[in-house]
Amino acid sequence: MSNQLNFFEFQRKFSTDLRCYNYLVKKRWPSGFQCPKCGNTSYSYHSTRKLYQCKSCGYQVSVTAGTIFHKTRTPLRKWFWMIYLITTNKTGVSISYLQRMLNIKSYRTVWTIAHKIFEAMNKRDLLYQLDGIIEMDESYFGSKNVSGKRGRGAGSKSPVIIAVGKKETKDKKIYPTFVKMEVVENVKKETIKEFVKNNILAGNTKIETDKFSSYKWLTENGYEHNAMRIYNPKETLNYLPWVHILIGNAKGILRGIHHGVSSHYLKRYLSEFCYKFNRRFFKQNIFYNLITACVNTSPITFAELKT
Ligand SMILES: [Zn+2]
Structure with a gap:
């Protein structure tokens, strides 16, 4: 797409903290102020403290209260830049890159803002469920200090369940639609069940997996299930191409960028x-x-992000 928000347009629209602030006001109250307590729409504005006061119940609220920007001391312009840099970079940007480009002293501050933004992304995608034809598999993602074993049950790596919806175009090309990835404790049947329940719509859904036993219950539970016997692990790309491409891409970014x-x-x-x-x-x-x-x-604190 060529009409992506470009540097010049972004810079023009969000050149000051006030412009960012006004944009948030518009997003939060698209049809004008509404008191979060009583729903009343008339208010007075305290410009020094940037507080809206409800004329009916007296409740005072800032535009960022109750949002992911809650009580931030970082200028909104830096938040907006960070959101811009994160969304416009195809592969992603590292925290230290953001720290340098936005000239923020504390690594912890940048880390916290970035993770708050990731949290908003997570919450948004939780609203969707997959349907249609879905490829599903699990993979082990290595952490910073761990290397070595591969495959199911490998050491202290983190198991991740991946499901990708796919569609066929008119000229019979298959393309992926939406992907879900979830870090889980294990890949036992109950864990897979929970993932499917939360992320995949029942009915009119066909799930493709390998022959791993944790998927056997799918057919008994109303899911159309295609369990493929994959003799040679190198051939997974022929059977479940999209989950494997996306696992590869995600691991590449984690390694290369982060x-x-x-x-x-x-x-x-x-x-x-x-x-x-x-x-x-x-x-x-x-x-x-x-x-x-x-x-x-909703707001999330540094302490909550750390747990
Ligand atoms: Zn009120």
Whole structure:
């Protein structure tokens, strides 16, 4: 898409903190202020403290209260830049790159903002469920300090379940639609069941997997299931191409851009990967849509991000 929000347009629209602030006001209250407590629409505005006060119940609220920007001390312009850089880079950008480009002293501050943005991405994608033809598999993602064994049950690597929806074009080409990746404790039947329940719509769905025993229950539970016997692991690309391409891409980005991430934070980097992949056909809106997602995501603290 050529009409992606470009540098000049971005710079013009969000050149000051005030412009970013006004944009958030528009996103939060598209049809004018509404009191989060009582729903009343008349208010007075305290410009020094940037607070809206409800004329009916007296409740005071800032535009960022209750959003992912809650109580931030970082200028909104830097937040907007970070969201812009994250969404416009195909492969992703490292935290230290963001720190340098945005001239923010503390690595922890940049890390926290980036992870809050990833959290908004995660919350947004949780609203969708896959249907139609779906490829599904699991893979082990290595963490920063671990290397070595591969495959199911390998050491302290993190198991991740991956499901990709796919569609056929008129000229019989298969293309992936939407991807979900979830870091899990294990790949036992109950875990897979929980993942399927949360991420895949029942009925009118066909799930393709390998012959791993954790998938056997699918047929008994109303899912059309195609379990493929894969004799040679090198041939997985012929059977389940998209899950494997996406696993490869995600691992490449984690290694190349983020230089490996600890298993603890893996889920948020995967949220970033999936969110961007899922919107690769909607690049012209990805920046604006992510701002909206940030406005609609509840605050999360540094302590919560660390747990
Ligand atoms: Zn009120």
